[in-house]
Amino acid sequence: EAGVTQFPSHSVIEKGQTVTLRCDPISGHDNLYWYRRVMGKEIKFLLHFVKESKQDESGMPNNRFLAERTGGTYSTLKVQPAELEDSGVYFCASSHLYEQFFGPGTRLTVL
Amino acid sequence: GQNIDQPTEMTATEGAIVQINCTYQTSGFNGLFWYQQHAGEAPTFLSYNVLDGLEEKGRFSSFLSRSKGYSYLLLKELQMKDSASYLCAVGGSQGNLIFGKGTKLSVKP
Numbered sequence: 001e002a003g004v005t006q007f008p009s010h011s012v013i014e015k016g017q018t019v020t021l022r023c024d025p026i027s028g029h030d031n032l033y034w035y036r037r038v039m040g041k042e043i044k045f046l047l048h049f050v051k052e053s054k055q056d057e058s059g060m061p062n063n064r065f066l067a068e069r070t071g072g073t074y075s076t077l078k079v080q081p082a083e084l085e086d087s088g089v090y091f092c093a094s095s096h097l098y099e100q101f102f103g104p105g106t107r108l109t110v111l
Numbered sequence: 112g113q114n115i116d117q118p119t120e121m122t123a124t125e126g127a128i129v130q131i132n133c134t135y136q137t138s139g140f141n142g143l144f145w146y147q148q149h150a151g152e153a154p155t156f157l158s159y160n161v162l163d164g165l166e167e168k169g170r171f172s173s174f175l176s177r178s179k180g181y182s183y184l185l186l187k188e189l190q191m192k193d194s195a196s197y198l199c200a201v202g203g204s205q206g207n208l209i210f211g212k213g214t215k216l217s218v219k220p
Contacts, residue, residue: 003153004153031206033206033207033208035208035210041212042115042210042211042212042213043154043198043200043208043210044210045203045207045208045209048205048206048207055205055206056205056206056207058205059207091153091154093208095206098141098142098159098202099156099159100144100156100208101156102146102153102154102155103153104151104152104153105153
């Protein structure tokens with residue numbers, strides 16, 4: 001069974017540019033989560049989808065972040081325009097029940 | 112507020128036993144999770160405690176005391192490959208995970 005995959009693995013952009021991160025969850029998992037780890041800090045929750053619906057987006061930092069999950073399959077997280085403080089590792093996780101399976105993350109660097 | 116504390120770093124010897132402690136104060140509680148994360152890789156699930164007591168799974172055991180807001184992860188018969196970060200996380204009321212900063216464990220020969 002394929003695990004959670006994320007694309008790209010690394011992204012380096014300039015401040016003000018747009019970046020879109022993609023997450024493909026494990027097939028059949030209705031729950032999809034986005035998290036972010038800023039250097040030196042803990043992994044922090046961003047938002048939670050159940051199928052295509054946003055269940056909880058209380059962790060989204062501001063309106064420069066937009067997440068979608070069209071058709072309840074893969075999800076995208078767009079940052080527009082990117083700021084320096086958006087640098088970090090963005091993790092996606094999916095679950096059927098309580099155990100969340102994490103992807104390898106996308107390392108985003110904003111210069 | 113949400114607060115999860117665990118030691119930043121620990122060192123142990125191959126073959127030994129190590130206990131990684133975690134204390135938490137959170138507004139919601141849907142279980143206590145432990146994840147292992149090797150550098151540059153995805154966190155992988157180790158254990159889940161929702162009731163008080165000890166859960167054993169091979170060389171790894173996890174303990175929970177909800178009244179004390181306390182958990183520990185016990186690793187026995189340490190191997191070099193156990194060198195990694197160990198993340199304590201509390202399940203939030205909406206299904207999300209609330210993480211501590213992680214404990215970096217170094218296993219020496």
